[in-house]
Structures are given as structure tokens and as C-alpha cells.
Amino acid sequence: MLPFLRSDLAQLNAYTPHPEAEGEPNLAVDRLDTNECPYDLPVELKQKLAWTYQHQIEANRYPDGEHDALKRAIAAYVTESATDSVQIDPRQISVGNGSDELIRSLLIATCLGGQGSILVAEPTFSMYAILAQTLGIPVARIRRTEAFALDLREAEAAVSSSTSTPVRVVFVVHPNSPTGNPLTRTEIDWLKQLPPNILVAIDEAYFEFSQQTLVAEIAHRSNWVILRTFSKAFRLAAHRVGYAIAQPTLIQVLEKVRLPYNLPAMSQAAAQLALTHRAQLLQSIPELMRERDRMYAALSQLPRLQLRPSAANFIYAWLETEAETENLRHQLRQLGTSIRFTGGGLRITIGTPAENDRTLQRISSQLQSV
């Protein structure tokens, strides 16, 4: 270890996008391990984006550092797609280089310098803990129940503990990755009664699939923030665009702590284009949801495989032991399907119908051959 580095970084495991990648990257593999949409942007939209680059983006100039046009488009989309009647204003939006950047800004704004710790219930999205550790922020980890809900007794003990660094942020995913379950009424009620000196961060990365959102709460809760991304349903993972929705006071702080030109001009243009053409892009969602239900029904029929219903574009499944589960992941990779082994189970992204057919056929051949 280099002697000038912080000693705690030696213990940190970096995020590995494809930990299971064996040998050379192979484009023929079905990539069902990162929950992206299986469909690229339609070619005519790529052409529009190329036109924008050619005629409207000055490569020698810094991009719009305020993200004005993009924030207006996002606020309109969030308002229109909300399941309750809400009116979201551009002043309630902050845009990040992926929602990962926003997670880091939230950590900087709340916990840095020994001021607080974060609470996560595992298994969940790994970036909260990884980013906290890069900043030297302690992570309180609690368990989940059999149905993957937060263990509220442990959660309560963690937020009321007086012995450790106080919890300043509770991170939850709605619906959770990798397990696919949305927050229950009981969990939401627990989050609502948290005191105003604890920030509640609700990651709705899979909102377009689940159609469940807590965005209506933002109007009357100064300690809530909702995170969304263009990386999943909007097919823009390559462009790295995420956004936060919160009251203007919190948004102003996120704007203060971020890097000045955090979002490249092409990414801003791509996100705006996706919103303009949202009806077309989101047309694939009903098909993906039908495919998820078909996969769920078929996987449920297989011997020994356990799984839970999912509100997102992936399914979480596992075998009796972790060793068997990880071995199934390995066997599938040999057969040409990449899925993610995480939290002791397998997270299988819903792909195209052909990819899903191959996944089913490969999993059932493995389970029936033993």
C-alpha cells in the first residue's frame, strides 16, 4: 500500500461491473447481469443525436452547467408520470453524472468529516456502501426479513443507537435491487416517522417498470429525496444521467457540492431526446413486464429453484446453498448467459424474448441434469 494513502482504503473492494466475466469480453454472451434495457436507442434517434452533435453542440465550449433545459424536461416528465397529482418544479431537480454522482453528493452533504453514518439493508444496491467507504463514512448494515422487507427492529436499533456515529441517511430502493420487492406500507410508515435530522433517500431506478413512486411525498417532507436514472428504462446507460427530486433547499446544497460541469453536452442532449421521445422508448416496458411474468411462471416450475415476485425488470432466485447458487451462475456463464450473483442469490435481468428463452432453457438443463 502506498504510504501516503488513507489506510481504510486498503480494505475497500471496488465496484466490479462484471465480476463474473471470464476471459475475454464476448459480445455473443447474453448480458443479463446489469439490468439494462435489452434494446438500444432506435436508429432514427441515434441519427437525431448525431445531428445535434454536428449542428448544435460546440465541442470547444463548456456544456450548460446549470442543466436548465434538461431540468425543465425532467420536471415535466416527473409531474406527468406521477401516480398521484403532484406538480414538480425545475428547482426541485438536480442532475448527476449517473445517480451514482448524486449518491456521492448526498453523502458529502450529510455525513462527511465524521458527522454521520448511513443505514442500508442488505442485499441492496452496493454503491451506497462503496461510495460511503471511499469517503470514510461508516455504514450500518441491517438484515431483511424472509420477504426481503427491512428488519424494522434492527433498523430502529441502528437509528436510535447512541454509541456509534449517528445515522444521517437511510438508503432504500423502491423496488429493491437485487430482490425486486417494492417498499411495503409498513416500511413506508417507518420511513415517514423518522426524525427530520435523518435524510430518507429513496432510489426509484426502476420506477418505469414498477409504476410505484413516492414523489408526492416530496412536497411536504424536507428530509426526503428521490433518485431516478436514465440508465434503465430510458436505454441511456452509456450516457450516465441520473436525477434527484427534493425540496429546493436540499437541491441547492446538491448543486453546491457537485463538480461544476458534471454532465457532458452529449449526455444532456441524449437525456432530452429520450424525454421528447419517451412514448416511443417506454413502449418496450409492457413487453418486458409480460416477459418478466412469463419468466417468473416458468422458473417457478423448475425443481429446487426458489424465487420471489419482482416489481422490476429482473428476477431474484436462489438454490438451497450459496455454493450451489454460485455454481449455477458459473454454469450459465459457460453456456453463454451472464447473470449476477449477489447477496447469496442470482439476479436475472429480463432480456429480449429470445434471450429469455435461452436463459430458461439453460437454467432448466442445469437443474435437471443434477
Ligand SMILES: *Cc1c(COP(=O)(O)O)cnc(C)c1O
Ligand atoms: C442501476 C441502478 C442505478 C443507476 O445508477 P446510474 O449511476 O444512474 O447508472 C441506481 N440505483 C439502483 C438501485 C440501480 O439498480
